[in-house]
Each structure stands twice: as C-alpha cells, then as structure tokens.
Amino acid sequence: xxxxxxxxxxxxxxxxxxxxxxxxxxxxxxxxxxxxxxxxxxxxxxxxxxxxxxxxxxxxxxxxxxxxxxxxxxxxxxxxxxxxxxxxxxxxxxxxxxxxxxxxxxxxxxxxxxxxxxxxxxxxxxxxxxxxxxxxxxxxxxxxxxxxxxxxxxxxxxxxxxxxxxxxxxxxxxxxxxxxxxxxxxxxxxxxxxxxxxxxxxxxxxxxxxxxxxxxxxxxxxxxxxxxxxxxxxxxxxxxxxxxxxxxxxxxxxxxxxxxxxxxxxxxxxxxxxxxxxxxxxxxxxxxxxxxxxxxxxxxxxxxxxxxxxxxxxxxxxxxxxxxxxxxxxxxxxxxxxxxxxxxxxxxxxxxxxxxxxxxxxxxxxxxxxxxxxxxxxxxxxxxxxxxxxxxxxxxxxxxxxxxxxxxxxxxxxxxxxxxxxxxxxxxxxxxxxxxxxxxxxxxxxxxxxxxxxxxxxxxxxxxxxxxxxxxxxxxxxxxxxxxxxxxxxxxxxxxxxxxxxxxxxxxxxxxxxxxxxxxxxxxxxxxxxxxxxxxxxxxxxxxxxxxxxxxxxxxxxxxxxxxxxxxxxxxxxxxxxxxxxxxxxxxxxxxxxxxxxxxxxxxxxxxxxxxxxxxxxxxxxxxxxxxxxxxxxxxxxxxxxxxxxxxxxxxxxxxxxxxxxxxxxxxxxxxxxxxxxxxxxxxxxxxxxxxxxxxxxxxxxxxxxxxxxxxxxxxxxxxxxxxxxxxxxxxxxxxxxx
Amino acid sequence: xxxxxxxxxxxxxxxxxxxxxxxxxxxxxxxxxxxxxxxxxxxxxxxxxxxxxxxxxxxxxxxxxxxxxxxxxxxxxxxxxxxxxxxxxxxxxxxxxxxxxxxxxxxxxxxxxxxxxxxxxxxxxxxxxxxxxxxxxxxxxxxxxxxxxxxxxxxxxxxxxxxxxxxxxxxxxxxxxxxxxxxxxxxxxxxxxxxxxxxxxxxxxxxx
Numbered sequence: 001x002x003x004x005x006x007x008x009x010x011x012x013x014x015x016x017x018x019x020x021x022x023x024x025x026x027x028x029x030x031x032x033x034x035x036x037x038x039x040x041x042x043x044x045x046x047x048x049x050x051x052x053x054x055x056x057x058x059x060x061x062x063x064x065x066x067x068x069x070x071x072x073x074x075x076x077x078x079x080x081x082x083x084x085x086x087x088x089x090x091x092x093x094x095x096x097x098x099x100x101x102x103x104x105x106x107x108x109x110x111x112x113x114x115x116x117x118x119x120x121x122x123x124x125x126x127x128x129x130x131x132x133x134x135x136x137x138x139x140x141x142x143x144x145x146x147x148x149x150x151x152x153x154x155x156x157x158x159x160x161x162x163x164x165x166x167x168x169x170x171x172x173x174x175x176x177x178x179x180x181x182x183x184x185x186x187x188x189x190x191x192x193x194x195x196x197x198x199x200x201x202x203x204x205x206x207x208x209x210x211x212x213x214x215x216x217x218x219x220x221x222x223x224x225x226x227x228x229x230x231x232x233x234x235x236x237x238x239x240x241x242x243x244x245x246x247x248x249x250x251x252x253x254x255x256x257x258x259x260x261x262x263x264x265x266x267x268x269x270x271x272x273x274x275x276x277x278x279x280x281x282x283x284x285x286x287x288x289x290x291x292x293x294x295x296x297x298x299x300x301x302x303x304x305x306x307x308x309x310x311x312x313x314x315x316x317x318x319x320x321x322x323x324x325x326x327x328x329x330x331x332x333x334x335x336x337x338x339x340x341x342x343x344x345x346x347x348x349x350x351x352x353x354x355x356x357x358x359x360x361x362x363x364x365x366x367x368x369x370x371x372x373x374x375x376x377x378x379x380x381x382x383x384x385x386x387x388x389x390x391x392x393x394x395x396x397x398x399x400x401x402x403x404x405x406x407x408x409x410x411x412x413x414x415x416x417x418x419x420x421x422x423x424x425x426x427x428x429x430x431x432x433x434x435x436x437x438x439x440x441x442x443x444x445x446x447x448x449x450x451x452x453x454x455x456x457x458x459x460x461x462x463x464x465x466x467x468x469x470x471x472x473x474x475x476x477x478x479x480x481x482x483x484x485x486x487x488x489x490x491x492x493x494x495x496x497x498x499x500x501x502x503x504x505x506x507x508x509x510x511x512x513x514x515x516x517x518x519x520x521x522x523x524x525x526x527x528x529x530x531x532x533x534x535x536x537x538x539x540x541x542x543x544x545x546x547x548x549x550x551x552x553x554x555x556x557x558x559x560x561x562x563x564x565x566x567x568x569x570x571x572x573x574x575x576x577x578x579x580x581x582x583x584x585x586x587x588x589x590x591x592x593x594x595x596x597x598x599x600x601x602x603x604x605x606x607x608x609x610x611x612x613x614x615x616x617x618x619x620x621x622x623x624x625x626x627x628x629x630x631x632x633x634x635x636x637x638x639x640x641x642x643x644x645x646x647x648x649x650x651x652x653x654x655x656x657x658x659x660x661x662x663x664x665x666x667x668x669x670x671x672x673x674x675x676x677x678x679x680x681x682x683x684x685x686x687x688x689x690x691x692x693x694x695x696x697x698x699x700x701x702x703x704x705x706x707x708x709x710x711x712x713x714x715x716x717x718x719x720x721x722x723x724x725x726x727x728x729x730x731x732x733x734x735x736x737x738x739x
Numbered sequence: 740x741x742x743x744x745x746x747x748x749x750x751x752x753x754x755x756x757x758x759x760x761x762x763x764x765x766x767x768x769x770x771x772x773x774x775x776x777x778x779x780x781x782x783x784x785x786x787x788x789x790x791x792x793x794x795x796x797x798x799x800x801x802x803x804x805x806x807x808x809x810x811x812x813x814x815x816x817x818x819x820x821x822x823x824x825x826x827x828x829x830x831x832x833x834x835x836x837x838x839x840x841x842x843x844x845x846x847x848x849x850x851x852x853x854x855x856x857x858x859x860x861x862x863x864x865x866x867x868x869x870x871x872x873x874x875x876x877x878x879x880x881x882x883x884x885x886x887x888x889x890x891x892x893x894x895x896x897x898x899x900x901x902x903x904x905x906x907x908x909x910x911x912x913x914x915x916x917x918x919x920x921x922x923x924x925x926x927x928x929x930x931x932x933x934x935x936x937x938x939x940x941x942x943x944x945x946x947x
Contacts, residue, residue: 524795524822528751531822531843535757538847542764557760564753604822607795 002136004056004211011219012049015042018226025233034088038229041081042222044074049215056138056211061124064141065117072112072119072152078218079105079159082189085225086166089185092173093166097158104155108148116146120204130209138211145204156197163189181228188224192217261364269348270362271298273321287344287365289336306333306341320350321358328363333372343372388486391474392421396437399481408488410460421484426458440482446472457486466493503707504630508581510704511633515578517640521605522575529568536561574601577629584627584711588735591624591659591667592617598635599657609643611653618660621667622734626712634705634716638671638728641701645675645726665734666714674725683718743858744788747771748778748804749820750796754843758791758820758850765851775799775807784813787865789838789857791850794821794828802828805835814864816857820845867937874938877923885919888912892919892928893935 019042026035051071058064083098112119124143131137167186170178196217202208258281261268267284271277278296280288288304290296298317305313309332320328328348333341348363382389382400388408391400401416409416409424425433448470457467465488472483515522540557543550574597599606599613606613624631639655646653654674662668678686678693685691689703702716709716714732721727745767749755752773759771768788772778776799778790790808794801801819808815819832819840829840838860839853881889891901898916902909925931 520823527822527843528754531845532751532753532757534844535754535761535847535850539757539760539764542761542847553760557757560753560756564757567753604795607797608823610800612797 003134004136004138008049008053011215012046015219015222016046018222019043022229034085037081037085037088038225041078041085044078045215045218045222047074048218052212052215058127058139061127064127065121065124068120069112069118072109076105076109086163090166090170092169097162097165101155101158101162104151104158108152108155111148111151115148119146119152120149122146132211140209142206149204153201160190160193185224185228189221192220265367267365269365270360272360273358284365287367288334304334306335309333320361328361342367343369390421390484392482392484394441394480396421424457426456426464440471444473465490500711503711504584507630507633507704507708510700511578514637514640514701518605521602524604525571526568529564532564533561584630586625586627588623589626589628591621591669594631594635595657595659598632598639602639611643611655614654614656616656616658621659621661622665624667624732625735630708634708634730637701637705642671642673645673662731666731667734668729668731670727670729672721672725672727677720677724678718678726686718742768743861744786745769745854746778746788746790748775749793750774761847761850775804784811787861789816789854789861791818791820791854794819802832805832814861814868816860818853818857870937874934878938880922881919885915888915889919892916893932
C-alpha cells in the first residue's frame with residue numbers, strides 16, 4: 001500500500017474526527033447551530049476525500065467518471081454548510097452571493113447528472129498512469145471537458161466572493177476578536193477554496209498531471225473553521241467556569257444570609273401584596289409561632305400580634321403601601337399560641353413597579369424580648385426611684401417622668417411628658433439652663449449638674465425648691481437622651497442652716513470666753529486713752545487757771561482729748577463687735593489688716609507676758625471672703641494659745657505671724673510660737689472639742705476655730721516646728737475663687 | 740539750789756504727752772522719753788530729779804530700768820505708773836525703793852503729790868550725797884596713823900587705851916587726834932562720828 005492510500009483516508013479521518021467532536025458539542029448545546037453546520041461540512045470533506053482516492057485508483061474510464069459524478073454530492077453539501085457557517089459566524093457581508101453560489105452549485109449538480117459523464121467531462125476517453133513522488137503512481141483521466149463545467153466554476157467564484165465580502169466586513173468591525181476571526185477563518189477559507197478551485201480547473205482541462213488533491217485544500221478550510229470554533233469552545237469553557245464560580249458565590253452568600261439570619265434569630269419574610277401571601281423562613285415561622293405548612297396572609301399576620309399593638313402595626317403597613325410611603329419599621333408584641341408574649345422589631349422595604357404600585361414588602365423581624373424586658377425593668381426601676389427621674393431628649397423634651405417627679409413638681413404625668421424640661425426651672429434661670437443643655441451635648445458624660453452652684457427647680461404652684469441634679473447620658477435606638485435624677489435638698493439645706501447656726505452660736509460662746517481671758521489686756525487698751533484724757537483734762541484746767549490762761553495749749557490739749565476719746569471708742573466698738581451675736585457676714589477681707597487688728601487687741605497682753613511678736617506679711621495678697629469677727633476670733637485664739645504654750649519656762653518668747661499666698665489661688669496665715677510644742681499624737685486630737693492642755697481651758701477654742709475655718713472653705717492644721725514650738729496654719733481660698 | 744527735772748518714760752505717746760502736759764502745768768521741768776533706752780542715753784547721774792515710769796513697756800520694762808539705775812547708783816527716786824493693778828509688781832517696785840506706785844488713769848493731784856515727794860527725796864539725796872562727798876574728801880586727806888587713831892576714837896575708846904593698842908605714848912595719840920579733828924573740821928567726837936557715818940566708813944575695826 002502506497003502513501004497515497006494512507007494519506008487520503010487520513011485527510012478524511014481528520015476531517016471526520018473534527019466534525020464528530022463538534023457534533024458531540026452540538027448535541028449538548030443544541031442551540032449552537034454553528035457546530036452542526038461544521039460537522040456537516042467536515043463530514044462532506046471526509047466523504048469527498050474518499051471519492052477522490054477512488055478516482056485516483058480507478059482502473060477504467062467509466063469507473064472514474066461515475067465516481068466523480070457522485071463526488072459532487074458532498075461538494076454541494078459542503079457549499080451549503082459553508083455558506084450557512086459564514087452567515088452564522090460572521091454575521092456581516094452581503095448574503096446574495098452565498099445564496100447565488102448555492103443556487104449555481106445546485107444547478108451544476110443537476111447538470112452533473114444530466115449532461116456528459118459528469119459536470120467535468122462529456123466523455124472520459126482513457127486513464128493515464130502517472131508516476132508521483134515516492135515511487136507511487138496514480139490514475140488521471142483523459143477526456144473531453146463538459147462545457148457546463150463553467151457553471152460549477154462560477155459557483156466556486158461566487159462562494160469565494162461571498163466569503164471575501166463577509167471577511168472584509170468582519171475585519172472592518174475593528175475589535176481584536178473580529179479581526180482574528182476574519183484573518184484566520186475568512187482568510188483560511190478563501191485561501192483553501194481558491195487553491196481547491198484552481199486545482200480542480202487545472203485537472204479538468206488536463207493542464208497538469210498530478211493527483212487530484214482538492215480534498216487536501218478542503219481540509220484546510222475545515223481546519224480554519226475548527227480553529228475558530230475552538231476559540232469559542234475555550235471562551236465558553238471560561239464563561240462556564242465563571243458562571244459556576246458566581247453560582248457558588250451566590251449559593252455561599254445565600255448560605256451566609258441564612259446563617260446570619262438564624263444566628264441573629266432573624267426571621268426573613270416577603271409579602272406579595274397582590275397575592276396576599278407571606279413567605280417566611282423557618283426562623284420567621286418559629287418567631288411568629290406559625291405552623292410549618294400553614295399559609296400565612298396579612299390577616300393571619302395581624303392576628304398573631306398583641307391586640308394593643310395590632311392597630312398601630314396595621315396602620316404602618318397600610319402607610320408603607322401608599323404611594324411614596326416610607327419603609328416599615330415597628331416594635332410590637334406577638335402573642336404566641338401558648339399565650340407567651342414576644343417583643344419583636346420588624347423592618348421592611350417596599351418594592352414597587354414602574355408606576356409606584358407596591359408589589360412586595362420584604363424584610364426581617366427579630367426578637368427583642370430581652371431588650372423589651374430590660375426596658376420594662378428600666379421603667380420599673382425609674383418609677384420606683386426615690387428621687388425624681390426625668391428622661392429628656394436632646395431637644396430638652398421630657399419623654400419620661402417617674403412618680404416622684406410627679407409629686408415633687410406637682411404636675412400630672414401627662415402635663416410633663418412632651419413638654420420642655422425648662423418648665424421645671426425658675427424663669428430667672430431658664431436661659432442659663434438652655435445654654436447649659438447645649439453645652440452638655442458637647443460633653444457627653446455622666447456628671448453632677450451645675451457643680452458648685454445652687455440649683456433651684458420650680459413647682460407647678462410657682463414655689464421654688466433647692467435641688468441637686470445628676471445627669472447621665474443614654475444612647476438608645478431612638479437616639480440620645482439624658483436621664484436626670486433630681487433630689488429635693490430643702491431638708492438638707494435646712495439642716496445645713498441649722499448646723500451653721502449652731503456653729504455660729506458655739507463660735508460666739510467661745511469668743512466671749514476668750515475675751516474673758518483677754519479682759520486684762522482689753523482693759524489696758526481702754527485704760528490708756530482714758531489715762532491720757534484725764535491727764536490732758538487736768539493739765540488744761542491748770543493752764544486755764546493761770547493768769548493769763550494759756551489758751552493755745554488748751555486748744556492743743558482739747559484736740560488730743562478728742563483723739564484719745566476716739567481711740568477709746570474704737571476699742572469699745574471692736575470689743576462690742578466681738579461680743580455681739582450676729583449672723584456672720586462674708587465680705588472680701590485683707591488678711592494683713594486682719595492680723596494687724598488682732599495684734600492691737602493683744603498688744604497689752606503680749607507686753608505683759610513679755611512676748612515679742614514678729615510679723616512677716618506678704619504684700620499683694622488676694623482678698624479672702626469671710627466674716628471679719630469670726631476670722632479675728634480664730635487668729636486671737638491661735639495667738640493666745642501660742643502665748644500660753646510658752647508660759648514661764650521659755651526665756652526668749654517669740655511669736656511669728658506670717659501671711660503668704662498659698663497654692664491654687666489662696667492665702668495662708670500661720671502663727672508660730674517657740675514654746676513646748678504639741679505631742680505628735682495630739683496634733684489632730686487638739687481640734688476635737690473638750691480636749692485641752694490648759695488647766696482652765698474648756699477645750700472648745702480650737703474645735704471652734706476649725707469649724708469656723710471650714711465654714712470659710714478653708715483648712716486649719718497644726719504642726720511642730722523643727723526648732724521647737726508649734727505652728728498653726730490657716731489656709732483660705734481667695735475671694736474670687738468662690739464666685 | 741539747782742533745777743530738778745522730772746523724767747517721764749512711757750511707750751504710749753498719747754499718755755506720755757498728756758502726762759508731760761500735766762507736770763508742765765504744775766510748773767515742773769519735764770523730760771519725756773518713749774522708751775527706757777532713749778532715757779538712758781540722755782540721763783546723767785550727776786543731775787538731780789525724779790523719774791515717772793510706766794511699768795509695762797516693750798524691750799526694757801519699768802522694773803528693769805529701776806534695776807539698771809540702782810546698779811549705777813543713780814540718785815533718782817521713781818514713781819511708777821501702771822495700767823493694771825499688779826500687786827506683785829507693785830510690792831517688788833516698792834521694795835526696790837520706789838517712791839510711789841500709781842494706777843492709770845491717775846488723778847493729777849495724786850501724781851503731783853507723788854512727784855513732789857520724789858523731788859523732795861531727790862533733794863535730800865543730793866544733800867546727803869554732797870555731805871558724803873565732803874567727808875570722803877576730808878577722810879582722804881588723813882595720814883595712815885591719823886586714820887588708825889580715827890577708827891579707835893569713833894569706837895569710843897580713851898586716848899590711853901588707844902596708845903596701848905597702837906603701842907605708842909598717850910601724848911602722841913593726843914597729837915594725832917588734834918590734827919585729825921582739825922583736818923576734818925569737827926570739834927566734838929559726836930560730830931566726828933556723824934561725818935564718818937556719812938562717808939560710809941564701816942564699823943570700828945573694819946579698817947585697821
């Protein structure tokens with residue numbers, strides 16, 4: 001067997017194999033007619049290759065002529081399928097040359113069976129054995145050419161023109177995919193069709209003596225077509241993979257949604273408005289207490305809702321259905337079949353058609369029973385709280401008020417709810433409060449209201465009450481609120497006043513007792529001006545008695561008498577103010593002035609006890625706010641204590657009074673002696689009442705001093721000096737710090 | 740007779756001035772000081788006068804000044820003034836030789852009476868002081884032997900006894916005795932004894 005006997009069946013087998021591959025593909029994708037057309041073309045080429053081999057091996061002229069006649073059948077089929085394929089695949093170019101080519105080929109097939117031995121020859125006269133490459137030989141015909149063969153050749157040209165026209169059209173489309181298809185498929189078909197047609201014509205007119213290899217050219221056409229189809233298959237496979245991927249993803253996200261929905265105990269639902277049918281997930285059915293196979297419509301849904309909430313929910317559903325209606329968002333209670341209550345929150349969104357008519361309402365519902373119960377508990381707690389509780393929104397509107405608030409302010413609950421909280425504030429403070437409320441929005445944290453200021457609230461009847469207010473921010477689903485707890489401090493204020501009154505009384509008693517101790521010194525202070533007055537007056541009498549009276553001297557003396565009288569008057573006034581029982585009056589005081597005044601009162605006593613007083617008074621101290629008499633009392637007490645502490649045992653008796661500015665805008669006054677000091681275990685105890693180191697002492701002095709200093713927002717402390725003796729230190733805030 | 744000054748010390752300027760005026764109105768010569776220190780700077784022990792002194796004063800107090808003056812042997816009688824009746828201080832001051840102790844406010848008549856008393860005492864002190872100075876001066880002019888004899892004479896011994904004690908003759912004693920009587924300007928033993936007492940010479944035999 002020679003190579004020709006092997007090569008031509010291989011051409012046929014190759015073509016058929018390609019065709020079968022696409023036949024299989026077509027069987028799976030019936031809509032892709034291109035695959036079927038290709039299979040037909042490939043099968044035709046395979047058939048033609050076998051006819052061609054038989055022609056080359058024909059022993060008689062008749063055999064050759066008959067084989068050739070039948071070989072035109074697959075060629076016709078090839079034509080039809082080729083035109084169909086190009087039309088289907090290129091979708092461009094003029095269709096008529098294709099149809100004309102098919103028509104002419106049909107005519108030539110008719111002529112093939114009606115004229116001569118076939119369309120090519122009128123008569124085949126002889127067969128020549130022609131040697132070919134490889135020591136092989138083939139039979140080629142010798143005969144008279146059929147004049148009708150031009151019809152077949154014309155159909156070939158029309159087919160070529162048709163393909164060329166479509167190819168150019170495709171190329172002009174411009175995108176890379178179309179150009180590739182034009183170049184490979186269009187170009188390939190053209191090239192091999194042209195080659196096949198020329199070869200056939202040359203053989204027909206006996207111009208060359210070579211084996212009839214037209215099927216080889218047709219195989220080229222088939223390969224070119226298959227190449228393009230292969231691209232499609234690959235693209236389709238890629239598309240398929242992506243499709244599968246996205247399907248997977250879709251399935252996954254659906255899965256996730258399901259998972260999230262069930263984890264969050266979310267019941268998903270969808271209500272087809274027109275059909276009035278509600279679909280829900282399994283969780284949704286459990287949530288609402290529906291049977292697994294129960295048909296649910298709107299009325300069933302409404303029936304599952306607590307009667308108190310039903311009307312509101314229905315109203316909201318209707319509102320959502322209206323044109324331009326909003327989304328559905330409601331909290332309500334469900335009555336489960338076993339009678340239990342369940343708080344849920346349901347949110348939904350409307351799907352509308354183009355005209356705005358509601359088609360679908362779909363959404364999710366979740367169980368907020370725990371939160372609802374927490375809210376109930378919160379309300380119960382607030383209601384039971386001993387102080388008045390108000391929940392106020394950021395606009396200052398009261399949204400909740402408890403029972404105590406009702407009794408405290410004298411308003412009915414309904415008169416409080418929905419009203420601005422400023423109604424509870426005295427008119428004179430209202431504008432201030434609004435500003436504070438604005439400021440609180442910026443500083444969102446729990447705190448006491450109006451730290452350091454006295455706050456007042458006003459009742460319905462217009463009476464005011466002193467209050468203390470604690471503010472707590474609350475962040476809720478409905479936004480920010482402030483929980484204000486208001487405590488009536490009238491009672492406490494009263495008892496504070498009472499305490500202050502008692503303290504002042506005690507201070508007065510201690511003061512009187514202390515002045516008793518100082519009486520000698522005070523008598524002396526009064527005695528001095530009286531002595532001066534007496535001497536001056538008697539001297540004046542003498543000067544008047546002279547002859548002539550020395551009136552100049554008398555005038556001088558009278559002026560001095562007036563001066564001394566004033567001095568005595570001052571002493572008495574001071575004494576009286578110390579003895580008087582008056583409400584303390586807080587005024588700005590110069591600390592150094594205070595020290596000097598006290599030292600004047602003490603002067604005689606200090607002289608008598610042989611005590612030297614040194615003062616170290618800082619200049620430009622801020623004034624302190626206080627009651628002059630009470631602070632003088634404290635200083636006097638500390639000075640007397642210092643003197644007593646030095647007794648007779650100390651030879652050099654010194655007291656140092658110092659004033660200086662203290663930390664944080666305050667003033668410090670210290671009284672230091674060089675006496676025996678205080679046992680360290682007594683340093684704190686000496687401020688307790690009835691603790692004394694003096695034989696005659698009541699033990700009230702320092703206790704009273706400390707309570708006075710504390711009532712001035714100050715501190716009184718004692719410490720021993722490193723060099724002996726003790727120092728008492730008063731610290732008072734500067735007056736401007738208090739306001 | 741030289742002028743006598745009333746020294747006035749009080750730390751209270753009003754009282755000081757008023758007291759000064761009262762004393763001046765009585766025609767007294769007054770020197771006023773606001774502190775003991777200022778007074779001491781000014782005071783001369785040779786002058787004559789009295790002191791009106793405030794008891795309680797800063798730094799140097801009245802009693803302290805009293806002590807200082809005593810140490811200096813100043814012939815200055817003191818009248819104390821005090822704002823408070825301090826009995827202990829009063830007793831102590833009187834013990835130390837104060838003329839009077841007056842409580843403020845003091846009546847002018849009382850003060851002037853006390854001041855006059857003090858000034859009289861001052862005059863007496865001055866006379867006494869002059870006599871003593873004279874006696875001391877005279878005694879200083881005696882020889883050693885004459886002084887020895889003087890002591891025995893003042894002790895009341897006879898010439899014969901003195902001669903025996905001193906180991907000499909009665910005539911020699913008589914001679915010394917005549918000399919010293921002449922030197923001291925006395926005529927009788929009684930006069931001699933008074934002079935010796937004034938000069939502060941101790942008891943007989945104290946200086947032999």
